[in-house]
Structures are given as C-alpha cells and as structure tokens.
Amino acid sequence: MSRQAGPTTEILLKRVREYGGLATDTDYAISILSRCQRIANAGFGFVKTSGTLTVPKQKLIYTYRSEFASAIDITSVKVGTRRLLRVDTLSDLAALDIDWWRKIDGTRLEAFCQLGRSLLILYPGLASASSATVTYTKLTTAATSFSGNYNDDLELPDEQLDFALMLAEALLLLSSRRNLEASKRLSDLTEAVTQQLNLRSTL
Amino acid sequence: MNKASVIAYAKQLARCSDLDDDTLDIYYDDVMETIAKDANAPFMDAAQFTITSGTATYDYASDALVLHAVFVHDKILAPARVSDLEAYNDAWRSLSDTPYAMTEDELTARTFMLIPNPDTTSDSLIPVHGEPFGEDYPDNIGVQLYAESPDDLPDWVSTCVALRILALDFARPSEYQDVAFAEACTKLAEVFWKGTGL
Numbered sequence: 001m002s003r004q005a006g007p008t009t010e011i012l013l014k015r016v017r018e019y020g021g022l023a024t025d026t027d028y029a030i031s032i033l034s035r036c037q038r039i040a041n042a043g044f045g046f047v048k049t050s051g052t053l054t055v056p057k058q059k060l061i062y063t064y065r066s067e068f069a070s071a072i073d074i075t076s077v078k079v080g081t082r083r084l085l086r087v088d089t090l091s092d093l094a095a096l097d098i099d100w101w102r103k104i105d106g107t108r109l110e111a112f113c114q115l116g117r118s119l120l121i122l123y124p125g126l127a128s129a130s131s132a133t134v135t136y137t138k139l140t141t142a143a144t145s146f147s148g149n150y151n152d153d154l155e156l157p158d159e160q161l162d163f164a165l166m167l168a169e170a171l172l173l174l175s176s177r178r179n180l181e182a183s184k185r186l187s188d189l190t191e192a193v194t195q196q197l198n199l200r201s202t203l
Numbered sequence: 204m205n206k207a208s209v210i211a212y213a214k215q216l217a218r219c220s221d222l223d224d225d226t227l228d229i230y231y232d233d234v235m236e237t238i239a240k241d242a243n244a245p246f247m248d249a250a251q252f253t254i255t256s257g258t259a260t261y262d263y264a265s266d267a268l269v270l271h272a273v274f275v276h277d278k279i280l281a282p283a284r285v286s287d288l289e290a291y292n293d294a295w296r297s298l299s300d301t302p303y304a305m306t307e308d309e310l311t312a313r314t315f316m317l318i319p320n321p322d323t324t325s326d327s328l329i330p331v332h333g334e335p336f337g338e339d340y341p342d343n344i345g346v347q348l349y350a351e352s353p354d355d356l357p358d359w360v361s362t363c364v365a366l367r368i369l370a371l372d373f374a375r376p377s378e379y380q381d382v383a384f385a386e387a388c389t390k391l392a393e394v395f396w397k398g399t400g401l
Contacts, residue, residue, distance in 0.1 A: 028215070035362050042359035043400035059337030061249055065357075072359060073400065090272055090279065090348075102277030102340075115271075115348070116247035117357070125337070139359060167398060170391055171362070175216050179387045186387070189394050197397070 003161055005143040006150030009033050012165055016172045024172060026146035032175075034143040036167035037156045042072045044196050045137040046160045053077075055122060055130045058104040064120040064134070071136040074120060077112040078133045084122070085111040093123060100124065163192055204356045206231055213365035217372075221379045227368055234367040235352035239268035244350035245360065247271065251335060252345045254317070256324045257299070263313040267349035270315060273305045274346040280305040283318060295319065317345075359399055366392035 009030045018024045041047050051068050064071055077084045087093055093100045093113055106124030109132060113121040122132065140156065143149035156164055166189050173182035204212070210227045238244065250264035254275065263270060273280045278301075285308040288295040298319030307315045326341035333339070336346075356364060366388045374385035 035358060038359040039362060039395055039398050043398045045400075056332070056334050056337045058340065059334055061336050063248065072357070094279065099277060101274050101279060104340075116243070116350070117245040118353075119247045119249065119348075139357065142358065167395065170394075171216070174384070174387050174391055175218060177218070177381075177384060179383045182387050182391065186390050186394060189398075193394055193397050 002153045002155065003158055004150065005030060005033070005152045005154050006146060008154060008161065008165070009146060012168050012172070015165065015169050016176070016178075018172075023176065027144065029168075029172065030143050030146045030149060032171055033164065033168045034140075036171065037154055037161070037164040038140050038142070039167060040160065040164040041137060041140050041156060043193075044160070044163075045073060045075060046157055047138055047140055047155045048075060048135055049138045050133055050135045053132050053134045055109065055126060055132055057127065057129045058125040060101070060104070060121055060123060060125045062120045062122065063118060064114075064136075065118050068134065068136060070139040071134075072117060072139055073137040074112070074114045074134060075137060076135045077109070077120075077122065078135070079109050079130070084109055084132070087111050087113045087123075089113070090115075093121065096123065163196065166192055204358060204361045205354060206356075209356055209361050209364055210368070212361060213368045216365055217369050217384075219379055221377075222372060226372060230368045230371045231364070232352070233371065234364050236268055237367075238364070239350035239352065244269065244271070246351050246353045247348060248351045249336070249346055249348050251328065251341075252347060253327075254302075254321050254323070254325045254343060254345045256322055257320055259296075259316045259318070259320045260310065260314050261317070261345065263315070264347050264349060266351045267313075267347060268352055269350040270307070270347060271350060272348040273315065273317075274348075275302045275317065275321070276343045278303065280317070282306065285309055288318060363392050363395045363399065366395065 012033055013029055053067055096111060097103055100123050104125035105127045109122050111123045143152055170182050170185040170189055173185060210231060213227060214222050252261055280302055281304045283304040283306045285306060299322045300319045302317035302321050304318040305315050310316060323343050325344045328335055328339060328341050330339050370385045370388035370392060373381045
C-alpha cells in the first residue's frame, strides 16, 4: 500500500507547523519530500526493479547507469534462475581468478562486482553473447508540483514513508533556519538510520 | 542534476540571496573531490589510454579525480612506493619490460608512472563492434579505473552535496556567516550520506 504525494506533503507541512504552506511553498515542500523518498530508497532499497542486460561477447565492464537510467544499487544478477556470486572488491575478483581482467573465453557468468554506484563487472567475459537479469534499487519517481502530482502514489511502501518524512522534516526545518528544532530531529534521524542499517544487516 | 542545478538547489535550501555563485562553484568542486577520495566513491568510470614503448609516465583521464586502479592489457598493476622500488632495485627507473606496478610518488599531480618502462606500444583501437571493452579491446592497451565527478549528479545524492556546499560557505567569514547553520548542515549531510547507504 502506498500514500499519495499531495496528502503526504500536507502531513509534512503540519509536522513543521506550516499548515497549508504558509512560509514554505507547497511545490518546494513536495520536491523536498520527493528527494527524501529517493534518498531513503537509495539507502535501504525499499523499491526494486529488474531489467535485462545484454552481455556482449568478451565484455566484462559496464557503466550500468547508462544501461539502466534509474538504477542506484545492484542487489543481484541472475542468468535464468542461477544467481551470480557477489564480490565486493577488485581484490576479491583477483582471489577468484588472478587473470580475471581479460578472462574472455568463459562459457557462463560466475560473479558480479559493483564499483561505486556506476560500474558493474561481470566475470568472466563470455566467448559468445548472452544476457543477464539485473535487479536493482531504483530511483523512485519524482514529484515536483503540488497540484500536478497531488494524486500520484508515492512509490515507497507506507510503513517506510515515515523515514522519508523525517528526512524531509529535518531538511525543511533547517531550510527555515530553525536550527535547534532541526538538531532535535537530527538525533531522531540518526537513531532511525542506525535502526534501518541494523535491520538491513540482519536480513 | 548538473553543477548549476545543484548550486541553485543549495541556494534554495539556504534561502539566502547573498550567496555568490562563483564561491559555490568552487565549493562544489571541493565537495565532489572529497567524495571521490572516499573509499566508497560512488561515481566511477573506466578509460583506456594508449601505451607507448619507452614512455613510463601517463596522465589521468581528463575527468578523473582519484585513480583507483590501472590495468595494462590483462593485468592489474600493483600500486608501489618509490622507497619500495629503490629497495627492490636501485636501477628500477631504467628497467624495461611489461609493466607490473605503478606509482604516483614524486610525480606531477594527475600523472602516474608504469613500472618498469613498457617495452611494447598499444595496438590502435579499431571500433568494429562498438565495444572498446569487449571485442574491440586492443592488445597492450592501458585502462584507468577512477573516481569522477559526474556531469549529471544523481538526484539521490544532490541533497548531500548541496548541504556540504552550504556547510562550507556558511562557516567562512562573510556577511552572512552562520556557524550554527553550517554545523547543522554538516550533521544533516552526514545523516543523509548514511541514509543513501554510502
């Protein structure tokens, strides 16, 4: 279940005690909420999607942001139902195969490595072209206009929206130079981020 | 978001009309450089460079901020310190072979040296298949993996960058200096940075 952008923005404005957007323009508030839900999703991967990546012959390295424009963080790569091993660093790849960089006669993909939030390495390079299914945390849809996006559903699940609201609330308070209130929200936020990170590490 | 959009966003967040675009522009570059130096640099790219036999020193790719790895043909080069190389062989600078290490020590900024001096020249890139890192990969080519400052900053990271810019600008002595605001921006940027999972 998800909430609509407009009513959620009204909740945000109530939380910062600016009912109806007295000192904060409603378009500004909805754009802040939109950015914050994107940040929340980038960090905690609440909303994911999948796409097919064409794997050309002999190619190991991909700029995945140009393959999947809305991709933030790759969570898995599969060939059919077979999941590739995830490795975190180039050293880990070297531990798999010291000659991994030009291993280009593979018969099937074995592992993937994400470098930063832009490069993807699929090991090994294949002797013939293939494809893989990439699952990634996606950039959620933006909302920029209070009236235009009022009825749009926010993509974050209902139970996770409060985290995005907390981020947005702190940002709006700071933007209004209510530094003291923003600082109080900050300690709540720090706790919420830690909680989310702990939850994620136990899953 | 391009640089101008992030700066406009920062100004919108600050709600202060006195901010100077040129100053924010410099702070933007500083912030992106700091992010690139992070071990978890989010924005990486790869670029090929042509190796010439007998030439040891090469430039960073034009958009590279921090070099993370260098490959020559099929091998990743080990980063080395000049002191280690001297301990290994006093005449290391005059050795010539297929490179196995690289160093940035004692060099002009944004350059690196292949060790030993390469004894072969890269083949030319002939783009038959449109895959420079696939079927068209030339023999003996060099590749740099580096952190960059993307022209198009993803929206999910722009808030962190905008807050860090404001933290720097409002902390410096100026007509609108506001240390409390700058500190709050720094703290919020940290939380947002963690929130993005970086």
